[in-house]
Amino acid sequence: MSDSRPIGIFDSGLGGLTVAREIFRLMPAERILYLGDTARCPYGVRSEETIREFGMQNARFLTSMDIKMLIVACNTVSSVALDYIRENVDEIPVIGVVLPACKAAVRQTAEKKIGVIGTSATIAAGAYEKTIRDMDSRIKVYSKACPLFVPIVEEGLMATEITRVAVAYYLYDLVDTGIDCLILGCTHYPLLMEAIQGIVGNHVQILDSGLWTAKEAQEILGALNAGAGKGRDGFAESKFYVTDVTPNFEKSANRFLGVRIGGVEKIGLDVLCAGVSSAQA
Amino acid sequence: MSDSRPIGIFDSGLGGLTVAREIFRLMPAERILYLGDTARCPYGVRSEETIREFGMQNARFLTSMDIKMLIVACNTVSSVALDYIRENVDEIPVIGVVLPACKAAVRQTAEKKIGVIGTSATIAAGAYEKTIRDMDSRIKVYSKACPLFVPIVEEGLMATEITRVAVAYYLYDLVDTGIDCLILGCTHYPLLMEAIQGIVGNHVQILDSGLWTAKEAQEILGALNAGAGKGRDGFAESKFYVTDVTPNFEKSANRFLGVRIGGVEKIGLDVLCAGVSSAQA
Secondary structure (H helix, E strand, O other): OOOOOOOEEEOOOOOOOOHHHHHHHHHHHHHHEEEEOOOOOHHHHHOOOHHHHHHHHHHHHHHOOOOOOOOOOHHHHHHHHHHHHHHHHOOOEEEEEEEHHHHHHHHEEEOEEEEEOOHHHHHHHHHHHHHHHHHHHEEEEEEEEEEHHHHHHHHOOOOOHHHHHHHHHHHHHHHHHOOOEEEEEEOOHHHHHHHHHHHOOOOOEEEEEEHHHHHHHHHHHHOOOOOOOOOOOOOOOOOOEEOOOOOOOHHHHHHHHHHOOOOEEEEHHHHHHHHHHHOOO | OOOOOOOOEOOOOOOHHHHHHHHHHHHHHEEEEEEOOOOOOOOOOOHHHHHHHHHHHHHHHHHHOOOOOEEEEOOHHHHHHHHHHHOOOOOOOOOOOHHHHHHHHHHHOOOOOOEEEEEEHHHHHHHHHHHHHHHHHOEEEEEEEOOOOOHHOOOOOOOOHHHHHHHHHHHHHHHHHOOOOOOOOOOHHHHHHHHHHHHHHHOEEEEEEHHHHHHHHHHHHHHHHOOOOOOOOOOOOEEEEEEOOOOOOOHHHHHHHHHOOOEEEOOOOHHHHHHHHHHHH
16 A cells, blocks of 8 residues: 655745655655745744744645645744644644654653753744653753744854854753753754754754654654655655745755755745635635 | 825834834824734845735735825835836835935945945845945945844844844954945844944944935925824824734834834735735736
8 A cells, every 4th residue: 555645844934844855865755745935934933823824824735735644844833833733634644843853852861851942933832841741741841942043044154153152142041951852943953953062062962853753754654554655756756835936045945955956836925825715714 | 285194104024113213203293004014024035026026015005095105114125126116106205215325325425435234135136236326436335234133133132242243243344345334224223233333333324224214204295295284193193004913023113113002903914915916917
């Protein structure tokens, strides 16, 4: 048994391409339909209501194209609106990026102390904290919003003094907590890995929520017998939709995806907005 | 003769409230209809096509409400799409933030060397440079994009080490050019005034494009005999539309406006998108 339909993935921007990259690595035959809302990113500074609305518009766009699974690769939407999206998309599995990383961290922490960093909306929503506590109430969770990390990565400033100072500024409070695991609750943050590890120390295991999500997708497709089978080149047949082809687009996409992006198509916000209006009516 | 209709002002977010503040100060009887596209800011990282589209949507929304003048308080839209908006809004004066600041700088520079800083899109568009050269081709213009300044201000990090390092990082190249005027080509940048002045030195005159735009509006209304007259409380009768009421909204709005904001209403992106679709059809 196999299922040749594509996997849908959306993110506020291009950071979710790290999830796509890992899926291509783990399951080379899988096709992906990716939607990056580059005309409205970043989501992490917006209201819960708007995050829910944008997330649902993205979900609606992808589910209209006969996908077999929906991955919400945006930490902000996963933290704020995953239940809401699941209620409205009940025909296929919907995976967020929060649960997979929490499972991995709970398995790995010896000290029972886990750190979580993310955008303002992700941290304010408290989804990582709640998910970890539900698994093991003895674990202490230390959360910290790092709102400047996304623009720093978007601007490619990873190797500058600005990054070192910003990472130290945000993570200073986490250093003395005794955490032995730190979840990167944002798909942009792996690009700051070196600077983050330098501040928190080598004894802290850093977990990339995107990578663990790809593994979760693999497990679920395996359990459902819904893998794409073998022999196809999933990447070559994948499509990447964006709401804006920004000047930085190619450079940024290639950085997150790890290879040169192809099959890109721009879709208008009127399409996304219209889709949800009619769905809500 | 007077004209009691309101002045329309839009910006990608809340930074344009600095223009509104200055208008209330210069002309207390003027009513303002302000639109801040807080669900889609920042614009400075987006493509020209998208900036034009968003700018036109905002313009259309305000001109549908019988305003007597439209101020494009967004430097990015002013730099990329002002002519486009003027072509589509021909019944009332349309003012951008580029020309007023350029006029002031050209008057003030003794060394004939002017610096301009702004978002990536503003600097890439080259509108400040072209406008200054058109006025006086002997003037040298030194431009620099500072894309991290907006998120730094949005996050209220003005007094941190991050700001000092980021300002030094971006403005380092400008220091030895011999400029004696520096145009802040973004309504967020005045909040970094102290740090910027500290790097470029006290001999450099810093010009806030927003303030000069308010003066320009006053001159034009005077010339057209279209002021609001006297005796009204323009601020009390003004309205502020936003596309998202973000968690930081009140704090941020009050910071830019200088007083507590009132008369706020959220409008949906479907309204903005629909307005333009029908206008284009």
